[in-house]
Amino acid sequence: MTVFISYSCIIEEEWRQVKDNVVAVDLGGTHIRSALINEKGEILARAQRETLAQEGPEPVIRRIEACIRDVARGTEPVSIAAPGPLNPWKGIVHQAPNLPGWREVPLADILHRAFKVPVYLNNDANLAALGEHRxxxxxxxxxxxxxxxxxxxxxxxxxQGRLLLGARGLAAEVGHMILEPEGPPCGCGGRxxxxxxxxxxxxARRAVEEMEKGTETSITxxxxxxxxxxxxxxxxxAAEAGDPLANSIFKEAGFYIGLGIANLLHILNPQLVILGGGVSKxxxxxxxxxxxxxxxxxxxxxxxxxxxxPSALGDDAGLMGAAAFVLEAE
Ligand SMILES: [Zn+2]
Structure with a gap:
């Protein structure tokens, strides 16, 4: 009897481990990265391909499928971190600034038809927040x-322990917080x-502006x-080597990010602010x-x-968050 119970427990434990693996995909403008991740956040396999975004949606989707096949072991759910704006409930990418030709692409549906597994889609920065949280x-x-x-x-x-999505899944576009009403133009059309x-x-633009005015700097x-x-x-x-212009430009960028954070603290009353992305390095x-x-x-x-x-997960924050999103949905 005892033997039977312990045997069945092992079977159940093995089954749970298989079920709790997730194939996470990070769709970026230059690379598509995938990973098989378990419920402890351990990466069991990884793959990467170039996005070659200029070829348009179809070939990019084929490469996403290849990245999924590279790491999948069975019928794990697939979770995609993609640049937005997108609809996380319908699994549709509305558009993506770094992916030419992507307009209303039903990415989750396409992948679901190809792999016959549940497919989740969410904004990469939102998922990075969830990855750092979990x-x-x-x-x-x-x-x-x-x-x-x-x-x-x-x-x-x-x-309160949950990812804020907003009414249409577009919440937390913190980069488009207005800090200088007459300031420089933004890629979104605002100022x-x-x-x-x-x-x-x-x-980079601030440095170039000053160099064009003739300001002395080691950047030249x-x-x-x-x-x-x-x-x-x-x-x-240049700033690390003591260049005054470069230092003042970083001070100015940090000032604006600090202002943005002060605004967010007043609205959301968080305990922690985590900064990731290349410039944060x-x-x-x-x-x-x-x-x-x-x-x-x-x-x-x-x-x-x-x-x-600073972020603890670095470039893996989106992948880890994609896995966390599925684990929390179950
Ligand atoms: Zn903007």
């Missing part, structure tokens, strides 16, 4: 904000949005006088002015005890 820097924290600072600025909000003031391209030498080669990474490199150069501004501009009772920390 497996990363936000474990055990029920109210947190995640911001990704790279080519654009995106975000995700966890409130003075956080993204147009502090993203990677915004940092780093790009050998070619202004089209100025990137946020080059500006960070500049470290203290960006975190120091962000923390100083949030500290100076937020109401004392609301900012009390709030920590602003």
């Amino acid at each position: 497996f990363g820097a936000g474990q055990g924290v029920n109210d947190l904000i995640y911001l990704t600072i790279s080519t654009g600025i995106g975000g995700g909000i966890i409130t 003075g949005h956080l993204e147009s003031l502090a993203s990677g391209p915004a940092i 030498r780093l790009v050998k006088g070619n202004l089209s080669k100025v990137t946020a990474r080059v500006v960070a490199q 500049a470290g203290d150069l960006l975190f120091d002015p962000i923390r100083a501004t949030a500290e100076a501009r937020a109401i004392p009772s609301i900012k009390q005890g709030v920590k602003i920390v």
Whole structure:
């Protein structure tokens, strides 16, 4: 009898492990990455292909399918992190700035027909927030904000332990917070949005503006006088070497991100702010002015005890969040 019970327990445990694996896919503008992830957040297999986005939706979808096949072991559910705006309930990508030709693509439906498994689709920044909450820097924290600072600025909000989706699944577009009504134009058509003031391209643009005015800077030498080669990474490199212009540009970007965070603290009263994305890798150069501004501009009772920390999952935040989304849906 005892033997029988323990045997059945093992069977059940094995069955549960299979069921709780998820095939997560991160659809990016340059790479498609996939991973087989278990309920503990362990990555059991990985694959990656170039997106080659300029070829249009059809070939990109074939490559997504190949990435799924590379890591799937059976009939695991599939969960996609994609750039938005998209509809997470209908599984439709409305459009994607870095994926030419993507208009109202029913991605979840297409993949469901190909693999006959449940398919989930959600915004990559929202899922990154969920990934950090379940497996990363936000474990055990029920109210947190995640911001990704790279080519654009995106975000995700966890409130009372749940991902905030909004009425149409478009919540947490923190990059389009208006901080300077007459500020620089944003990719979305607006003006003075956080993204147009502090993203990677915004940092590069500020440097170029100053260089065109004739401001002395070591950036000129780093790009050998070619202004089209100025990137946020080059500006960070110059700032770390003590260049005053580069330092002031990072201070300015950090100031605007800090203002945005102060606004978010007032609205959402989180315990934690997590910063990810390529530009956040500049470290203290960006975190120091962000923390100083949030500290100076937020109401004392609301900012009390709030920590602003780097992402723990880095480039895997979207993949881990895609897995977490399925695990929480069950
Ligand atoms: Zn905008």
